Amino acid sequence: MKNVSPSLLRQALTNDPALVESSIITLQALTLGLRAVHTAIARFDREIARTFIQHPDASLFAALPGSGTVYSARLLAAFGSRRERFESAEALLNFCGIAPVLKRSGQTTIVHRRYARPLLLHQSFIEYANESIRHSLWARAFYQMHKSAQKSHWVIIRALAYKWIRILFRCGRSAPLTTNFATSNHFKKAAPPYSNTLPNPTPKLFE
Incomplete structure (x- = not known):
């Protein structure tokens, strides 16, 4: 040309x-x-926004760093309205395909990503984990720590999505819902030791 x-x-x-x-x-x-x-x-956008704001769990997902109007609604939909649907965070991790598959045979152990999974659900967690690096000091510290260990980008993002699901599952089981992640015991239990790499105190950790 x-x-x-x-x-x-x-x-x-x-x-x-x-x-x-x-x-x-x-x-x-x-x-x-x-x-x-x-x-x-x-x-669709108007209906999603209207439905989201009326949901009792909306405050939890709206408080997530960088969730915005898109990811907050997608993540809430991923968890659903029936908390009893998944008995544990591991059940949700396996269902959405974030948890890896572990195969053992004798002295051999093979770990690979889960291929059978609901793609939109899986994509919602992966995309949010990737976005959270820009907005969350903890997520950025997690990413940088694994990057320094020569892990590839998407391997780290899947691991970060794994952590986010565990954190959200713990917070979602509390009553009332926990939105102050920085001081939450649920966060401290689900996200060690990366929270220790951040300034203390951390009242605005997830802004």
Whole structure:
């Protein structure tokens, strides 16, 4: 493209009326379709926001660092409204595919990621863990510690998602819900020793 003159680029590819007119009609039809999709997305966003704010667990997920309007709703939906659905954090970790698969045979041990998993659920936790590095001092310390140990990016992100699920599961089981992660015993139990690498006290740890 570097050798193509500007005048040549401005020339029409074709002047054939049949091709030009049919292309115009196609473009107009696509534009109408895109407008309808845009309207539907806006309606979905409003309904998701309305439903989220009415949920009793909304404050927990809204308090997560960097969760915003997107991840807070996705993570709440991932945990669901029935807390008894998963008896333990490990049950949720296995279901969503964050927990690795461990295979042992004699003297051999193989660890690999879980391939059978609900993709959107798995993706929600992975994407949030990746985003949390930008907003959470603890998550950043976790990432840097493992990065210095020569771990690859996505291996660390999966491990971080694993930690976030354990933290959220513990906080979600408390009554009332715990939103002050920095001083929460649930956080301290689920996230050692990385919390020890942060300044003390840490009242704004997850802002």
